[in-house]
Amino acid sequence: MKDHDQGPVGKCPVMHGGRTSSEGTNTDWWPKGLNLDILHQQDSKTNPMAPDFDYREALKSLDVEALKADMAALMTDSQDWWPADWGHYGGLMVRMAWHSAGSYRLADGRGGGGHGNIRFAPLNSWPDNGNLDKARRLLWPLKKKYGNSVSWADLIILAGTMAYETMGLKTYGFSFGREDIWHPEKDTYWGAEKEWLPPSDTRYGDVANPATLENPLAAVQMGLIYVNPEGVNGQPDPLKTAQQVRETFARMAMDDEETAALTAGGHTVGKAHGNGDAANLGPEPEGATLKEQGLGWINSKTRGVGRDAVTSGIEGAWTTHPTKWDNGFFDMLFDHEWELRKSPAGAWQWEPVDISEEDKPVDVEDPSIRYNPIMTDADMAMKMDPIYREICEKFRADPAYFSETFARAWFKLTHRDMGPRSRYIGPDAPAEDLIWQDPIPEGPRDYDVAALKAAIADSGLSQADMVATAWDSARTYRESDLRGGANGARIRLAPQKDWAGNEPTRLAHVLSVLEPLAQQAGASLADTIVLAGNVGIEQAVTAAGYEIEVPFAPGRGDALEAQTDAASFDVLEPLADGFRNWAKADYVVSPEEMLLDRAQLMGLSGPEMTVLVGGMRVIGANHGGDAHGVFTDRPGALTQDFFVNLTDMANSWVPAGTHYEIRDRKTGDVKWTASRVDLVFGSNSILRAYAELYAQDDNGEKFARDFIAAWTKVMNADRFDLA
Secondary structure, X not given: OEOOXXXXXXXOOOOOOOOOOOOOOHHHHOOOOXXXXXXXXXXXXXXXXXXXXXXXXXHHHOOHHHHHHHHHHHHOOOEOOEOOHHXXXXXXXXXXXXXXXXXXXXXXXXXXXXXXXXXXXXXXHOHHHOOHHHHXXXXXXXXXXXXXXXXXXXXXXXXXXXXXXXOOOOOOOOOEOOOOOOOOOOOOOOOOOOOOOOXXXXXXXOOOOHHHEOOOOOOOOOOOOOOOOOOEOOEOOHHHHHHHHHHHHHOOOOOHHHHHHHHHHHOOOOEXXXXXXXXXXXXXXXXXXXXXXXXXXXXXXXXXXXXXXXXXXXXXXXXXXXXOOOOHHHHHHHHOOEEEEEOOOOOEEEEXXXXXXXXXXEOOOOOOOEOOOOEOHHHHHHHHOHHHHHXXXXXXXXXXXXXXXXXXXXXXXXXXXXOOXXXXXXXXXXXOOOHHHOOOOOOOOOOOHHHHHHHHHOOOOXXXXXXXXXXXXXXXXXXXXXXXXXXXXXXXXXOHHHOHHHOHHHHHHHHHHHHHHHHHHOOOHHHHHHHXXXXXXXXXXXXXXXXXXXXXXXXXXXXXXXXXXXXXXXXXOOOEEHHHOEXXXXXXXXXXXXXXXXXXXXXXXXXXXXXXXXXXXXXXXXXXXXXXXXXXXXXXXXXXHHHHHHOOOOEEEEEXXXXXXXXXXXXXXXXXXXXXXXXXXXXXXXXXXXXXXXXXXXXXXXXXXXXXXXXXXXXXOOOHHHO
């Protein structure tokens, strides 16, 4: 074995593969096998903090004003090892915060800056994140000083916000509360490509139609945050780029005005770097040698800092005063004609045909030297696309409106995955409720819960109806961006009331029974729906021979239509729900893989997923009353029967068209039917281990209690007031 920094050494004593390499793993040997790693990414074993460490509690000791003062001072404290452009790190810090938050995508809520994931692979080594490792290293003295009272995730986003503040923008606000992870989020799908920046055609059905971009992706190429700055597939064409920009930003939950504001505001400050030969750069951080100590893209052949730095390959600033918040971007864009040229690094960029010397930005090291400003293809899209142009002309005519719109869009970009306003922490957290925060009014807590439970039990609703409705209301929760869930009772509003997975006719009937009961009790409908589910569970527990109360915490509110941006909730619609044995259609992805994806979004572990599936089956809560997987002669009782009969070798399992039949081995009689989701709990070795545990004769009550615990976790997932 050779170390990157040493010559040959003695025979390597390390067992290659199993301990140090990802090669030769189970996934490599059996690539079609169901990989449950998605459910256990942030295992407690990777977390060095004490089990009782509470970051939100630790934040109470943070001296926010002192941190902000130190952050402001850092902006102009230029370091020799990575000098600040024009003596101000503002542009670099903005880009770091932007690219940390900008990986968010609306479709599944994954990505974003909420956990400091940009510190780890693959994001720390994406080409689009080149040299952001230097920005994080510049922040280290502040992290070292303030320690556990501020997370890397918060520090990174704060750096971008403070950068704008120090350059003259009145920002909309800032909230602390992002808790660090300690391991890469390997559960996030960033694309199937095996190389950086391949042609974007690989993730489009038709690259000419941006809407065909592979779901749930937002970036156009592997290794990019947004679009290719040189144009579609690196070929400049602002009108084509405009269409990719529109689709990409829409997938990040941004409308056209927000998109234009972010594009212009992001390029009002800082510069692009391409004054050199990109071939001289060393590998990215994950591929760098030991001596680089976590830094990447090191130029060890020529000078690679200051005016000679290479990052994107595009070279130049966008405005005359790149460390000042102003309307200079629009003046530069609209007051000049632009032509295509190549940067010193060979990248396509737009430069003005004619410009006065005093309008050019000065060199980052020598203010006596001036260079042409530049525009990317995406910048030119703001001028050439008629919709973006109209918005930008409005911004140019009203600088105050532009500043306010950008400040709000920046806040949304950097806080989109933090959940409701109730989770915001710190003196600069704004008090205004914003529609994208999915606001919910506080619900009543002092009603007679026991009386409401009794009324629900006497309502005539079936166990399956009560359990299924509560589940459907809660299953929309996404731990990725803290959206969805039972709180708010949005299942009664568009679009959720019409989703096929919610069985609209059955749902309307259940709500028509529960709504008057909620009104009579003085409870919210959101509470009543969950409580009805609990009543159904308790009935099933009693039928199984146990007496266990399902925990319930009142206080959910009912969201109003005016508090619900219906279009933004479309992405929460389940296309499949293995817990209720349902899929909206046949998909390329297997039903069991879709089950894992939903379980992970809901924050469930493998055992929790297992008990919930087994319990929902025997209760009879399948979508549409489907019988697949109901392996019991006592439907409605919370028994172990699903696992007992799944693991019983007196049975055989026979394919029968789109499903499977469970037959008696001796007689051949069909006893039950099953879906792929049902049988994966017997075929996958890990899931079978869980199934066998819950099939044991001595684990009947354990199963019931574990089911109730997992059920309660789902029902309370969005109750941030209970944390």
